[in-house]
Amino acid sequence: MNKAILLAGAAALAMTVQASPGFAQEASEDAELKQDVIVVSARKKEEGLLEAPVAVSAFSEETLENLQLESVDDIARFTPGLSFGKAFGRSTERPVIRGQSNVLAGVQFGVESGTAYFIDGVYYSGSIQNLDPNDLQRVEVIKGPQSALYGRNTYAGAINFITKGGTDTFEATGKLRAGNNDTAEYAASIAGPIFPGLTGRLSFRDYEYGGEHENSVTGELVGQEKTTSLAGVLDWAPVSNFDSRLRVSFSEDRDGVLPLFLQSAEENNCLPGYRSLAFWPLSGSTNTNQYYCGVIKPGQVAVNSGVDADGVPNVVPGAPLNSTFPFFAGAYGLGDGTAFDGITRDLWVASSVSTYRFGDAGWEASLLAGYSKEHNKQGYDSDHSSVNFFLAGPTQEPFFANTTRKDIEDYSIEAQIASPQDLRLRGMLGVYLYDQLFYEGDITFADPSGRSADTGKRTIRNEAIFGLVEFDFTDRLTATLEGRYAEETKTDRTSTVTPEVSYSKFTPRLTVDYDLGNGGTIYAVVAQGVKPGGINGAIGEAVGMPTYKQEESDNFEVGLKTPLPDVGLGDWSVSMAGYFTDATNVQLTSAVAATSGAINSIATNQGAGEIKGLEIDLNGAVNDILSGGFTYAWTDAKFTEGCDADEWTMTSGGGVLTDPDNQTGTDFSGLFPGAGPASCSIAGRTFPLTSEHQASVFARLDFREAGPFGSDFFVSSDLTYESSKFVQIHNQAETGDATLLGARFGFETDRWTIAAYGQNITDEDSIVVATRWLQGPYFSAGFSPNVAPTTASRGAPRAYFGSLRRGPQYGAELRVRF
The missing domain is CATH 2.170.130.10 (TonB-dependent receptor, plug domain)
Known part of the structure; x- marks a missing residue:
């Protein structure tokens, strides 16, 4: 375009x-x-x-x-x-x-x-x-x-x-929040008129969380978070038919070592085969299992984010203390293994929204613009363990240290014009432009700024034209046809084979709705969706997958929203939706080892899938004292077809998929009891990162003027549930169910609130998320002996890393309003 x-x-x-x-x-x-x-x-x-x-x-x-x-x-x-x-x-x-x-x-x-x-x-x-x-x-x-x-x-x-924006009268707010694990938050804002037609708001926040999980290597806490932010808003309405908002914010994040733990390949318990620790003799393991089946339990954080506290290596199962490698140092070092740990982010965000109305004609038009600039440094021990494997001595950066610097700038502009909304036939037309500039560099001990090894510029540009037409067939029956044509171009200067790709797509959406006459509606939607493809860069080129295609979907949905009849139980409303999605070229991921030694992944398209679901949202109040709500979602997201090379390796006893079209390859399942039948098919598997069931229930009691100084007393509680998520398309390793209980009680008036709170009161410890990873330092046959047949998969054994959940959080807060 x-x-x-x-x-x-x-x-x-x-x-x-x-x-x-x-x-x-x-x-x-x-x-x-x-x-x-x-x-x-x-x-x-x-x-x-x-x-x-x-x-x-x-x-x-x-x-x-x-x-x-x-x-x-x-x-x-x-x-x-x-x-x-x-x-x-x-x-x-x-x-x-x-x-x-x-x-x-x-x-x-x-x-x-x-x-x-x-x-x-x-x-x-x-x-x-x-x-x-x-x-x-x-x-x-x-x-x-x-x-x-x-x-x-x-x-x-x-x-x-x-x-929030500016206000016509002066107002000010303040918040003080303190809790266990050195949690503290201070926030304040002021808003009011500046001169006729111009109002504003200024807000400040300082937030800190001290962490609660200990790194067994350094003896220090991990998972700390700290943010300081400032935001300003100007709302300008010089005349009755024009208004504009400008918002600018700055935030500074300083987070500590990430609370990530490794589950060693020594704990694998299923799908036996050659891609297991047993076939790397230096591992000292006899475990022939290639994968882990079941819920991954929380583990101990043990990463090389600093000097070892006690001078004694924390041995990882499968990487013995006395293991050595031809021409290289041992698997453990007691020094700092990462040139940078945690997250440092400085972020500017600005947006402008302008409004003009054409007199009394009802025509409206808009201009929206956005800008953001981010400087980000992130570092973590990429093998997520105490292994500290140096190629050229402890003064150099070891393998498996993922420390990067990113500088990102985004620009967007959108303009649209809309017809009067009281017409039987009405519409809207708009244009859109988005640009992103992305630079990345490697942070090392020799280059802590990450500037000297800049990988080059990467860009995203999206250009689109969109609009809608809406027609009232009757006073209650309406149809809306929307559509967007977009072109997206991505460039990656790290890629020599495919430095640029472009994708385009027209995505329509049709909605038919019927007004129930009671404030509710019944509706049906047919829509298409698109997720652009992209470039895998040099890492993808090395394995013959330089790009990935855009993912597309056809979607069908019906919904009902309505107030519930008054049967003496108060004022309640319910929203329900059922949907079906047919997705093609589903974007997934494959793990590969980079030439630097760091373990990375690339995006791939693997098959197609269908998603069916139901969502319920119930809210209301029994009376002036008791209010609450309930939500539930059922999501059934399954692949209908697809062939995955790792699936073949897992089911064939460590074989290699050689012909994806005919789904054939080397098969060693006969050598491993419990393996087979060999297959690369992922049909019937659940999408990863997807919970089949989600539910929440919450309630609040308000007792008017039951507290000191004429204040109201309140108490609220909530309970949420999310079922386990599979880590990968193999549907074996998973995160486990999570049930979280929270509560809050206190006193409040129009001017102040004082409350005590609790979160995750029952100490749910299921992990937040997990990722299949590679067991370092066994990442290729060139660096450690591998006795598997040459026709077998000789890649690194599979391990897993997970992110720990916060335990119980307790504290108190004070809010004031002037």
Whole structure:
């Protein structure tokens, strides 16, 4: 698509256009999570929650506070159909809506989860866990493909964070929160008029968590988090038919060593074969199992993030203390094994939303622009163990140290024009342009800045035109046809074979809805979704997979939203949705060893799948004292076809898939009792990172004027459940179920709240996420003897690393409002 056409269209519209009211910072400051909540972004226009014909979960400011929703991780617990996991700390996020994601999301350049973030309706591409929760007026999770209106990376859904703006009268807030594990939070904001037509808001937050899991190598705690952030908003409305918002924020993250542990290949208990520790004699192991079947239990963090505290190596099963390697040093060193540990991130984010209304004609136009600049340093011990294997002495960086520097800049601009909304036939047309510049370098002991070994520029450019037409057949029956044509180009200067790829796709969406006349609706949706492909770089080229294709899906959904009849149990509403998704060229991942020794993965397309699901969201109040809600989601995400090379290795006793088209290869299953039949098929397997069942229940009691100084006394509690997730497509290793209990009680008035809280009260310790990994330092036959036949898989044995969950968190908080 011609960039000049897009920019010209945006410039022309910029002088005359209004953000659909959904993007103009909405209306009702006291909107609560009730039947009449305004969902301003679900379809980029103002609609009641029960009237919008789309599956959306909305959380008001009050609900965010009551349920202690401090991050998107917390929000996922109460959103049917949304699962969340972070494998590499707060700079790597993997939101999963309706089973659709990729285990490389946020790890490899250009690989994304299919769920996009928006701040005030403006696309945001980075990790968002450091966003100040005190700045939020509402959060909306929109489920199902939103590729037509929202655009890139909304293959499975979108999450929009609506922030607070300026106010017509002066107001100020403060928050003090303190808890165990050295948890502390200080936040404050002021808002009010600046001069006629201009209001503003300024907010500050300092948050710290001291960590609770110990690294057995260094004796130090890991998992620390620290964020300092500052945000400012200017809302300008010089005349009645124009308004504009400018928001700028800066945040600084300083996180410690990640709480990751290794489960050694010595613990593998199934699928015997040659790709096991037993066939590396230096391992000292007789274990012939290639894989682990069952729930991976929490383990001890033992990584080389500093000098060994007691001078005694922490021996890893399968890597004996006395193991040596031809021409190289031993497997253990007692010095620091990583040139950088943890996460350092400095982030600037700016957005602008302008609104213009053409007199009384009802025409509206909008211009949205976004910019972000991120400097990120991240480091961790890539073998996730105490193995400290140096090639050239302890002053050099060892193998399996993943320490990188990233500099990322994003630009976006979107312009749209909309017809009057009271017409029987109405519509909207828009254009969009997005650019990302990405630089990456390797941090080493010799180059702690990561500047001298810059890998070169990488870019993403997305250009699109989109629109909708809506028609009322009757006062109650409406049909909406949306569509988007987008072209995305990715470049990677580290790739010599394929430095650039381009993908294009038209994604339509048809919605038919019927107004029930009671404030509710019945709707049906047919939509297509797309997740762009990309480049695997030099690592992919080395294994013959330089690129991966875009993933596409056909989606069908029916839903019901309605207030429930009054039968003497109070005021309740329910939202239900059932859906079916047919996905092709599903993007997955394959692990490979880089020439540097670090273990990396590449994105691959492996087969097709179908997803069926049901979501229920019930909210309401029995009376003025008791309120609450219940959510449930069932997700059945299965592959219908596909051939995976590792699946063949696992089932064939360590054979190699030589002909994927005919699904044949070397087969040693006859040599290993319990192995076979050899197959590369993944048909019938569940998508990884997907929970089949999710549920939550929460309740709150309010006793008016029952506390001191005329305050109200409240007590609330919540219980959430998420079933186990499979680590890989083999559907053997899994994370385990998670049941979390929280509670909060205290006193509040219009001016202040004082409360005590507890999270994960029952100390659920199931791991957050796990990833199949390689057992170092046995990563190739060239560095350690391998006695498996030459026709067998002689790659490294499979191990696993996991991320530990926080234990019980207790504390107190004080909020004041002026």
